Amino acid sequence: MRTIDLRGRDLSRSELLGLVPRAAVDAETAVERVRPLVADVAARGEAALREQARDFDGAEGHALRVPEETIAASLADCPPEVRGALEELVARLRRGSAAQVPAEQVTRFADGAVIRQRWQPVSRVGLYAPGGKAAYPSSVIMNAVAAQTAGVPSLALASPAQREHGGSVHPAVLWAAALAGVTEVYAIGGAGAIAAFAHGVPSIGLDPVDVVTGPGNVFVAAAKRVVNGLVGIDSEAGTTEILIIADDGADPEFVAADLISQAEHDEAAASVLVTDSEPFAAEVLAAVARRAPRTRHSERVRTALGGPQSAVILVDDLATAARLSNAYGPEHLEIQTRDDESVLAGITDAGAIFVGGYTPVSLGDYLAGSNHVLPTGGTARFAAGLGAHTFLRPQQIIGYDRAALAEVHAPLLALAAAEGLPAHGEAVSARFPSPGPVAGEE
Known part of the structure; x- marks a missing residue:
């Protein structure tokens, strides 16, 4: 990991925005690549989807819609410990999501002059679950439970066809769908899935949706940008990122493990440490050097940590660390300091904030009860993570x-x-x- 030394510099917000490390992502090029794919699905529907499955997923001749009985039957192959963990995730997320549903509010200006504000769910949602380097049953549940808690009556789920599974979606995605109560599942991936949600595909019974949510690669994000306006989207979620604010009161092994945990997602994943202690930074780097070669995805981790998007940043004090974090707008922010609450008081912009040495991002990825579908690429400066609120619209009802x-x-x-x-x-x-x-x- 490279080191950026900002000590002794009084930097403006504009300067900080220019200095924070970012992955080199050409979003406009991705948009131009997916635009014809989206248009093709809009024009030719199922035929276009089958061609894209052949070209991008290596799958042919498969059922694009997964039979309901296949979804239910998949649980027979789910290991008991995984099923128990997924059921616990569902239960915790339902409780966490319920807190995001506002109660109806009534404003009375005078006798006979009333405004009621209610939060009305959208009618239908398309949920996307990636299926590239890994399957993400937790993401299925994060999306589905949030929508269900909001009261969305109709859910459709799409995930890439897996050649090794006969053209169906990954079994783990089916387990999550079954446990979350999602019965409409399609073996469709990438930009084609986003286009299918937005435009509908009558030949396979896929009606258009109102909102598309879920994480994916840069091409999924680009497809969301293309259809945004025809449908709503949660965000253009890109490659994962973690920023950790830590001082020399933190455990360097904890910090190193957390940096590596996000780097294993993708070679373009961003792992950033911001600290006011140069000796502590050296301890973390030494711990990373010991741990990284021993993890399963060591090559992926090495590439991610060595990329321009990852760095150790030295600052004069923790107040500056908070200012830098706000400029970065991290998807995941960890605070591991002697006075976490003081640092937290200076934070305004982050997707989700994990406070204390025993609150790693991995907890939020799985069982914290929070939602792990979060804004990336600095968009946390103006966007929120996925939640029940994503699927709700405030409506004012006026009566005089x-x-x-x-x-x-x-x-x-x-x-x-x-x-x-x-x-x-x-x-x-x-x-x-x-x-x-x-x-x-x-």
Whole structure:
């Protein structure tokens, strides 16, 4: 891992934005590559999907829709310890997601003048589960349970066809779907799956959705950008990233293990340590050097940690570390310091925040009860992670009676006249045939 020394420099937010390490991702090139794939699915539906499955997944002649009985039967092959862990994840996530559903609010301006605000779920959601370097049953559950908790009545799930599994989706994805109660599953991957969700594919019974969610590679993210506006999307989730703020009170072995844990996802994964202690940084780097070669995906980890997106950053103090973190806007932020709460008070921008040495990101990936589908690439500075709220829309329901409308008749006429829209005022006056209303009249 390279070291960036920012000590002794008084950097503005603009300068920090330019200095934080990032993966070199050409999003526009990815968009141009997937745009014709999306258009082809919109135009030719199933035929286009089958060609893309052949070209990108090496799968041919398979059923694009997984039979419901296959989904249910898959649990017979799920190891008991995995099933128990997935069931625990479902239970915890249902509780965590329930806290994200706001109660209806009522605002009363006067007797007979009421606004109710309710949170209405979308009608149908398309959930995407990756299937490249690994299968992610936890991501299936993160998406499905959040949508169910919001009250979404119709869910469809797509994941790439697996040649080694006869063109069906990965068994672990089916286990998660069965345990989450998702019965509409498609063996469709990549940009084609996003296009199929947005446009629908009648020949396989896939109706268009209102919102598309779920993580994926750069081409999945690019396809989301292409269909955004036709449907809603959660985010253009890209390669994972972790930023750790730590001082010399932290355990260097813990920090090293956490940096490696995210680096094993992908060669482009970002692992960043920000610290005010050069000796501590050296201890972490030594621990990384010992641990990385012993992990299963050591080559992937080595590439990720050696890339331009990963670094150890030295700063003068933890307040500066918090400012740098806010500029970075990490997907995952860990705080491991002597005074975690003081550091946390300075944090405004992060997808999810893990506080203390015994709260690793891996906990959030699986069993914390939080959602692990989070904004990446700095978008945490303006976007939120996936949750029940992703599938809810606030709606205002306005109800005024005659007396309440009479009270605002005159000021409303004044505003309508000021904006040059007299018919707006006339629409109110039509309800009062007398020369003028009297406030509070019945």
